[in-house]
Amino acid sequence: MNKAAHKELTKNQGLVFGALTSAEGPLTAYAILDQLRDDGFRAPLQVYRALEKLLEFGLVHRLESLNAFVACSHPGCSSHHAVAFAICETCGHVSEFAPDAALADLSSWAEKAKFRPSKTTIELRGTCANCSAQSAN
Numbered sequence: 001m002n003k004a005a006h007k008e009l010t011k012n013q014g015l016v017f018g019a020l021t022s023a024e025g026p027l028t029a030y031a032i033l034d035q036l037r038d039d040g041f042r043a044p045l046q047v048y049r050a051l052e053k054l055l056e057f058g059l060v061h062r063l064e065s066l067n068a069f070v071a072c073s074h075p076g077c078s079s080h081h082a083v084a085f086a087i088c089e090t091c092g093h094v095s096e097f098a099p100d101a102a103l104a105d106l107s108s109w110a111e112k113a114k115f116r117p118s119k120t121t122i123e124l125r126g127t128c129a130n131c132s133a134q135s136a137n
Helices: 003-008 011-022 029-039 044-057 100-112 129-136
Strands: 060-063 068-071 083-088 094-097 121-126
Touching (some): 011 029, 011 044, 011 068, 029 044, 044 060, 060 083, 060 121
Antiparallel strands (some): 060 068
């Protein structure tokens, strides 16, 4: 399923996906719950079930280091596709990208080690260009 197929989402999945796509940064499940209380969300399990399916559909990603979620910025991305994130520790901005050379190296290593990865997530943490420029002034 790709982003264009989001019309097939359940009501809860659509609301969670909407919260993530309109967010300015990553959201934890509890932040999503707080945002969606007026829409009938009462328990974390409602959010986690929706997130589980959105992850499966490749519409969102979990940022392991932040225990938070972001909407996928690459149409057609699947949950098993290797992705990388640059996370600004100053403003919280997250950029998603595909680090082809690093992924090739990881795939080569895995093949030689006869290791079968089920998921690859690379997270770079630091300071974005905008925050670096502001701190230089």
